[in-house]
Amino acid sequence: MVMAQTLFIRLHQLHPGLELDVLAPDWTIPLLSRMPEVREAISNPFRHGEFKLGARYRLGQSLRARGYDQTIVLPNSWKSALVPFFAGIPVRSGYRGEMRWGLLNDRRKLDKNKLPLMVERFVALADAPDSTLRLPLPQPALSVDDHRRLATLTKLGLTAGANIAALCVGAEYGPAKRWPPQHFAELGKKLRQQGCQVWLVGSAKDAEAGAEAARLSGGACIDLCGKTSLDEAVDLLASASIVVSNDSGLMHVAAALDKPLIALYGSSSPGFTPPLSQKAHIVSLHLPCSPCFKRECPLGHLNCLVKLTPQQVLDEITVALDKEDHG
Structure with a gap:
């Protein structure tokens, strides 16, 4: 969704006065609400894999009266093209995907070599x-309301400051994208010794990793994993001086907030979905076995992340903050 904002911005550049609505899952709406290019976020109630043809038909019919000129369908699934078809939108654009003949009438053939990045494929x-x-x-550039941001900090018992490090310990895809909790803990201790507040940020699915990192840090890290909504997590990252993150959704959020960012890559590669920011520093050991793109290490050692030391990451933080200080 963060990468889709690049498409939204380009559409406004091409069509001044554009009115842009986005049909998307409920959990993405906090992000869409921070994109000034979006007039309205419309709830897509269908979970991954759900068919519910009748409900999709009724949703499409309810959108007919809005008189949209065009829809751009970003997912490649057959089901994702049904609602725009039922809404009777005249121009329905997207890549060929799963047997979408007729559902899309502006079907594009994707040249993956010409457009290697996902964001390029969106904008095209x-x-x-x-x-x-x-x-x-x-x-991408997510907006931040300072009053709401400070209210989030107050709610969580946190204080704003000049030296805050946000460590994003999770990654939805799997363990092979997650830097070990003990490394986050060691980094947290080093940052705390340098006078930083250290926050562990993540969803409820990251609660175990967050709790382990906080425990191993001996109190140096404040564990906020699973204690915030996505909207509040964005406010936390917006308050940080530096963000360290696995290759995850929060990594892209930090990039869209224009934060100095250390992006940790193990089993994955920045060659398809890199953080879209000039302030992002990508850290990878470039081992012969990586990127393997597996959810779990097929060799059983996870050396691509285990051997990436907290001191190496701290050195990258020093470089990133020095660049920030000197413009």
């Missing part, structure tokens, strides 16, 4: 077919 849908992608691409 804003232009006419076979157009040359115009560079540079706009960068």
Whole structure:
């Protein structure tokens, strides 16, 4: 969803006065509410894999009266193209995907070599077919309301400050994308010794990793994993001086907040979905066995992340903050 904002920005550049609505899952709405390019976020109530043809038909019919000119369908699934079809939107654009003949009438053939990045594939849908992608691409930029941000900190018993490190300990995809909790703990202790507040940020699914890192840090880290909504997590990252993150959704959020960012890569690669920010520092050991793109290490050792030491990451933090201080 963060990468989709790049498409939204490009659409506004191409069509001044555009009114842009986005049909998306409920959990993404806190992100969409921070994108000034979006007029309205419309709830997509269907969970992954759910068919519910009748409900999709009724949702599409309810959107007919809005008179949309065009829809751009980003997912490649057959089901994702049903609601725009039922809504009778005249131009329905997207990549060929799963047997979508008829559902999409502006079906594009994807050249993966020409458009290696996901964000490039999104933005290319804003232009006419076979157009040359115009560079540079706009960068995502989530908005922040300072009053709401400070209210979030107060609610969580936190204080704003000049030296705050947010450590994002989770990664939805699997263990092979997660730096070990003991490394986060050791980094947290080093940062605390340098006078930083250290916050562990993540969803409820990251609670175990957050609790382990907090325990091993001996109180140096404040564990906030599972204690915030997504909206509040964005406020936490917006309050940070530096963010250290696995390759995860929060990594992309930090990039869209223009925060100095240390992005840790193990089994995955920045070659498809890199953080879209000039302030992102990508850290990888580039071992012969990585990237393997597996959820769990097929060799059983996870050396691509285990051997990435807290001191190496601390050194990258020093470089990132020095660049920030000197413009």
